[in-house]
Amino acid sequence: GAVVSQHPSRVICKSGTSVKIECRSLDFQATTMFWYRQFPKQSLMLMATSNEGSKATYEQGVEKDKFLINHASLTLSTLTVTSAHPEDSSFYICSAQTGEDQPQHFGDGTRLSIL
Amino acid sequence: AQTVTQSQPEMSVQEAETVTLSCTYDTSENNYYLFWYKQPPSRQMILVIRQEAYKQQNATENRFSVNFQKAAKSFSLKISDSQLGDTAMYFCAFMKHRGWGAQKLVFGQGTRLTINP
Numbered sequence: 001g002a003v004v005s006q007h008p009s010r011v012i013c014k015s016g017t018s019v020k021i022e023c024r025s026l027d028f029q030a031t032t033m034f035w036y037r038q039f040p041k042q043s044l045m046l047m048a049t050s051n052e053g054s055k056a057t058y059e060q061g062v063e064k065d066k067f068l069i070n071h072a073s074l075t076l077s078t079l080t081v082t083s084a085h086p087e088d089s090s091f092y093i094c095s096a097q098t099g100e101d102q103p104q105h106f107g108d109g110t111r112l113s114i115l
Numbered sequence: 116a117q118t119v120t121q122s123q124p125e126m127s128v129q130e131a132e133t134v135t136l137s138c139t140y141d142t143s144e145n146n147y148y149l150f151w152y153k154q155p156p157s158r159q160m161i162l163v164i165r166q167e168a169y170k171q172q173n174a175t176e177n178r179f180s181v182n183f184q185k186a187a188k189s190f191s192l193k194i195s196d197s198q199l200g201d202t203a204m205y206f207c208a209f210m211k212h213r214g215w216g217a218q219k220l221v222f223g224q225g226t227r228l229t230i231n232p
Binding site: 032034038042043044046049057091093095097100101103104105106108109 | 159217219220
């Protein structure tokens with residue numbers, strides 16, 4: 001149980017392209033999902049907290065207009081990197097809780113490379 | 116704000132040995148949760164073990180156990196009979212109780228553990 005699916009696993013695209021990453025909870029409903037960014041050999045950095053039906057809460061320093069988050073249903077959250085540039089290249093991971101006070105379960109991550 | 120510190124950037128042991136990874140944290144809250152996550156080279160984040168702060172008994176999951184010292188704000192992970200598949204980055208993480216707002220995870224810097232054959 002508690003499976004989180006993230007798609008795509010790898011994206012390579014040209015600078016200026018917008019990229020959408022999907023995060024789905026397959027066997028549970030997730031009222032809250034989280035989006036992280038991870039640089040090589042570093043820890044996970046929380047970008048935003050996504051709540052179903054409401055606007056995402058972004059961490060300080062994260063550009064809301066650059067990283068658009070939509071949580072339209074209890075099983076799906078999307079992260080769109082708008083007008084991506086090489087500095088946006090990174091590993092992005094989503095997670096979801098099965099309920100309050102429960103651990104976060106993670107997707108397999110998306111490796112984004114902007115040429 | 117809560118902080119989590121892992122003071123061992125890298126560790127290396129022989130297969131079948133026991134290894135302990137250290138983690139300390141800082142919080143003013145009394146109710147919270149602590150986790151160890153494992154990130155193998157595939158980069159998938161895997162939950163290893165969890166501990167509720169209000170429980171005095173240390174959590175165990177097969178070969179994995181923790182030493183939770185609430186007063187010292189210490190939460191170490193012990194891996195017994197280590198296996199090659201335990202090679203991974205290990206992250207200690209803190210989460211507030213639901214009564215304190217959004218339950219974001221605060222991660223430590225990670226410890227890279229290598230199990231040698």
